[in-house]
Amino acid sequence: MNKLILSTAALALTAGFAMADTVRLGTEGAYPPYNFINDAGEVDGFERELGDELCARAELTCEWVTNDWDSIIPNLQSGNYDAIIAGMSITPEREETMDFTKGYTLPSPSAYVAMSADIDVNTAIVAAQTGTIQSDHVATTGATLVEFPTPDETVAAVNAGEVDAVLADKDFLAPIVEETELTFVSDVYLGGGIGMAFRESDDELRGKFDAAIASMKADGSLNAMLDKWEIEGKF
Known part of the structure; x- marks a missing residue:
């Protein structure tokens, strides 16, 4: 998944992996x-x-x-x-x-998906999964970012009319677009x-x-x- 964690974690205090272990x-x-x-x-x-x-x-x-x-x-x-x-x-x-x-x-494309291809993704309300490079990208545009914990919730938000579009990996969205009324709006290359x-x-x-x-x-x-x-x- 093309993702960006916004915070860092402390390094483990234990020793590195022992090559003989699983x-x-x-x-x-x-x-x-x-x-x-x-x-x-x-x-x-x-x-x-x-x-x-x-x-x-x-x-x-x-x-x-x-x-x-x-x-x-x-x-x-x-x-x-x-x-x-x-x-x-x-x-x-x-x-x-x-x-x-x-x-x-x-690097493969991320894609905006919406109910209509006419959505202006730079001014729309856009869903993205929390802690991803997609959410980071949306935050740099003029769009309103709404974050969700899982990718499925971002798609559900579009289908429910809670947001105008979702930005996620195109590979993840492609089968969803094939099976629903959602449509691709545009691509963007990230990461x-x-x-x-x-x-x-x-x-x-x-x-x-x-x-x-x-x-x-x-x-x-x-x-x-x-x-x-x-x-x-x-x-």
Whole structure:
């Protein structure tokens, strides 16, 4: 998800990840097609498939942990899991407190969606998920920003007439537009692509995932996976 946490967390007081242990991957589980919870109650989506493949290539044993978006960075820093793989855009603000792998997507568009394509998004009332690069962008325009804790609530607000439009990742909004009366208004490119985030003390672990991502780029399997999940930002 293309997201920006506005506050930073204190670094964990514990030591970095021990390479012999199981790697815990933290995700939101609420942002399809990147990550979601399937009917069996398991983490699913593009990032589940990607994360499992990266762990196999890095010869690491991994397990999945779900966490609400608004506390996903603080809980990485406090040691509740070892990496974030949750549609998180690489931004200068986040790089002040965390280290990222190289992006596993190139920057892809965010989109405004509304009941009418005639909406002026620079003067409208626009919904965005709290703590995202989309909410940060709306705040720099002439629009009135209304924030919600989850992406589903932002779409519900448009459908209920509480706001004029929503700004979110286009990959997330595309299937919603196909199934509803909502329509795309315009696109905007934000952030520097999506990557995995790590504590700054876990450089060795980050390096293992970086190498695995590079190998998937080199053999074409990453682009094939992006195609499968209909995600823009191929290499």
